[in-house]
Amino acid sequence: MTVRVAIVGVTGYAGGELARLLLRHPGASLVAAVARSHQGEALRDVQPHLHGAPAALRISAGVGDAEVVFTALPAGEAARQARGWLAEGRKIVDVGSDFRLRDAADYSRWYKFEHPAPELLGEAVYGLTEFAREPLRTARLVANPGCYPTASLMALAPALRAGLIETDLIIDAKSGVSGAGHTVDEAFLFGTIDGSLRPYGVPTHRHTPEIVQQAAVLGGAPARLTFTPHLIPMTRGLVATCYASLKPHVTGAMIAEVYGGAYRDEPFVRVLSTFPATKQVLGSNWCLVHTVVDEENRRLIAIGALDNLVKGAAGSAIQNFNVMCGLPETAGLEALPLWP
Ligand SMILES: NC(=O)c1ccc[n+]([C@@H]2O[C@H](COP(=O)([O-])OP(=O)(O)OC[C@H]3O[C@@H](n4cnc5c(N)ncnc54)[C@H](OP(=O)(O)O)[C@@H]3O)[C@@H](O)[C@H]2O)c1
Structure with missing residues (x-):
């Protein structure tokens, strides 16, 4: 049994790191690699360090039948799309900053835009995993902390x-x-x-x-x-x-x-x-x-x-995903240290 996942913003640094980790995750199946640019091209050609990715995995416009959507987008972009994904029954782990602050007024003050989905701020779980395991288990929207x-x-x-x-x-x-x-x-x-x-x-x-x-x-x-x-x-x-x-x-x-x-x-x-x-x-x-x-x-x-890019972004996002989905918390993250 694997959880079907999508990465939105897969052409970026955090998105590329998510792909590196999710492609070898035993409990996840990467079904959609989403970006605005390079659509139709193989992910492994766009992110050449992923040369082991299947040739059939191409950059697409939509998240397909993903159950969990990882977003790694500029500020404001995940919030513009989150409501729709949640209504479709998907869960979201946002590696960006759109759901980290509780108060919508803070977004206009610090980010200089009106928050596109302020009603979701109260529900998002701030995913500093080590201190949020209980709320993460039932979360459908996770705000991954900044680096x-x-x-x-x-x-x-x-x-x-x-x-x-x-x-x-x-x-x-x-x-x-x-x-x-x-x-x-x-x-x-x-x-x-x-x-x-x-x-x-x-x-x-x-x-x-x-x-x-x-x-x-x-x-x-x-x-x-x-x-x-x-x-x-x-x-x-x-x-x-x-x-x-x-x-x-x-x-x-x-x-x-x-x-x-x-x-x-x-x-x-x-x-x-x-x-x-x-x-x-x-x-x-x-x-x-x-x-x-x-x-x-x-x-x-x-x-x-x-x-x-790992504990500060993609790695902690996957740690949160593991807790949300009832997978072992270390799944897909164990063998990573370069220095034992
Ligand atoms: N870099 C880090 O160390 C780090 C750590 C923690 C969190 N983060 C957060 O993760 C998010 C992504 O960061 P990043 O460093 O990966 O940035 P990045 O390398 O610039 O990648 C951004 C991604 O978003 C897409 N994109 C850009 N503008 C867009 C728009 N207007 N609408 C939709 N998609 C757009 C880009 O691809 P296309 O133009 O092809 O669509 C690209 O895939 C940011 O919110 C950042 O704060 C980054």
Whole structure:
């Protein structure tokens, strides 16, 4: 028994990564590879790293008889089509940002458009899998978290949930260029990026309200955030270094115990005793976490590292899909780490 799935936006980076993983997933059958461009062409010709894909799998305009639709589209595009797919009885995992924020007013403020399906925002499950398994089991619409929010929230969640830190947060994060998609723009040319590091989107980055919203949910108190993302000269991989003030009673031993306990049985999270590096997660669904207690300044520094296209996009989407469909959570994701 396999679940029939479609990828909408399959010509993009996240869509291509979804195809890489779903084509070898034992519980999924990729029945439709959807995009506006290249229709009629074989997926393996359009995404040449998928040279093992069946020749018959061609780019199409519709999702066919898919039971689950993965969307990896620019902001607003999944929301324009979601209502129809749900009415047809399909489930949706949106790798984009259309269903991540609870309040439609936040879309006009941060994304600069009126949300096309505001009535769906209340139903969407925010799919940070490790903290959402129960609602995911019955979800028909999943908002897959952004890449920066995944690394940041995985790094901060145990301390937030245990009430060990204040919710006034600072996050300094760095991502490879694939995080921006395959857009042709001077800012992402090799000559612009190579040998150069630059911050961007301060304080307007669209992941800011998402992290604030979910930090408040996890911490049970309103959150504030200063978020500084950077573009680094590599293709994929992301590190988020998060700073929060420790509550007065909190010790380093308490932090170590809470983090060890929170992630002990997680299949895709490892708490390291040293600093993580992007190379350790490339191509895999791992999120590596490391904490430092700065006693002098009474601060927690929590670091999360992941591959933005896997745990930050396609991998976590498939992890969510597995939970939604009652499949083993690790299905299709097990053998991925390059570094055991
Ligand atoms: N890249 C990452 O690391 C990452 C991580 C997490 C989440 N995401 C999210 O995933 C989504 C896709 O990101 P990406 O990096 O894969 O972008 P991308 O490489 O630019 O791909 C975008 C896809 O959407 C299609 N598309 C573009 N404009 C469209 C429109 N107006 N209507 C319908 N389809 C359109 C494109 O193909 P056609 O033009 O052929 O239709 C392409 O397949 C975004 O929402 C992004 O925020 C990305």
